[in-house]
Amino acid sequence: MKKIKVRTSTSYDIYIERGLTKNCGDIIANIVKTRKIAVISDNIVDKLYYDTIETSLQKNGFTVSKFVFPAGEASKSIETLNQIYTFLCENNITRSDCIIALGGGVVGDITGFAAATFLRGIDYIQIPTTLLAQIDSSVGGKTAIDLPCGKNLVGAFKQPKCVICDSNVLSTLSDEIMSDGMAEAIKYGMIRDAELFELIASHKLENVNEIIDDIVYKSISIKRDVVENDEFDTGERMILNFGHTIGHAIESYYNYQTYTHGSAVAIGMCMITEKGCEKNVLDKLINCVNAYNLPHYCNAPISELLKLCANDKKRESNYINYILCKKIGQASIHKVCITEFEKFILN
Ligand SMILES: NC(=O)c1ccc[n+]([C@@H]2O[C@H](COP(=O)([O-])OP(=O)(O)OC[C@H]3O[C@@H](n4cnc5c(N)ncnc54)[C@H](O)[C@@H]3O)[C@@H](O)[C@H]2O)c1
Ligand SMILES: [Zn+2]
Incomplete structure (x- = not known):
């Protein structure tokens, strides 16, 4: 054990x-x-x-x-x-x-x-x-x-x-609920562990059972490390929100009907990576989410998603925190005012 x-x-x-x-x-x-x-x-x-x-x-x-x-x-x-x-x-x-x-x-x-x-x-x-x-x-x-x-x-x-x-x-679990959880596992790889990401990316939903024990153990270890450093979510824990700033807006835009949480996070991770990272990181991420039947884009107008990001009830006054993984396995937190975030996304 x-x-x-x-x-x-x-x-x-x-x-x-x-x-x-x-x-x-x-x-x-x-x-x-x-x-x-x-x-x-x-x-x-x-x-x-x-x-x-x-x-x-x-x-x-x-x-x-x-x-x-x-x-x-x-x-x-x-x-x-x-x-x-x-x-x-x-x-x-x-x-x-x-x-x-x-x-x-x-x-x-x-x-x-x-x-x-x-x-x-x-x-x-x-x-x-x-x-x-x-x-x-x-x-x-x-x-x-x-x-x-x-x-x-x-x-x-x-x-x-x-x-x-x-x-x-x-x-x-149904495939859909399994995929949903895999979005978070992919997130852990992206923010903290390139090896975990590669392990996940070299498999797909159909054969993920072969590596699920490793995924569970490594993902829990990463979350443990992050919450030990920031139990009450005032700093480092924010890196767990990679893909979630836009992901939450997508869930809300579709009234929580069209996209599961994991699907929305997958899209959110791809959208933010497209804006802030090199193409090879984006390509790897898209291939990986697709291998787990997760989407990498949606048709919601960006302007509407930005409005929902700005209305997030748990946001800190006029600021938004977004997370970027410039390299797979390395995350950084960016605290910017809403208008700057809009410029970054619309660019
Ligand atoms: N506390 C936190 O830090 C935190 C983090 C992420 C998400 N959440 C919350 O977690 C919730 C989503 O959790 P979820 O995705 O597990 O959803 P869920 O609890 O609704 O479970 C999804 C479905 O799977 C079924 N199910 C559960 N275990 C099963 C099994 N072994 N076999 C077959 N069916 C099974 C459930 O009955 C349900 O229908 C949201 O409310 C979200 O806000 C909390
Ligand atoms: Zn989540």
């Missing part, structure tokens, strides 16, 4: 091994004192993996209850959060008990936020089941729910007690 230690305000380990969900109870029993656990999941993941988790927890003496909500981003809402709080109350979950997030980023984000706020904070554990959740959302302690006026607008930093990553569970 591989173990990655994350040294943030509270430190924790990420355990990585194929088939690990079957033994999750053994790991968790060594980490928490309580023997009472509440599992939060969505209806798809619940059917696929809950029984395995429950069996392993019960074998280790845990009493387990579960709350399941409908899969999808629409559930990352204040209404679902309220239902989770009610469920935790009804099951007498106390501050010394523990919650498990079993699922993709939606389950992880809302469960993490419930754990950060219920009784002013209780322990939680992540068992991420999408590629995106394993290499991105379960690492770093950002938790959130969406509001009707925007995504991830209410949240907290809350580090889990541990993360349990089993790449076997990725075998049930």
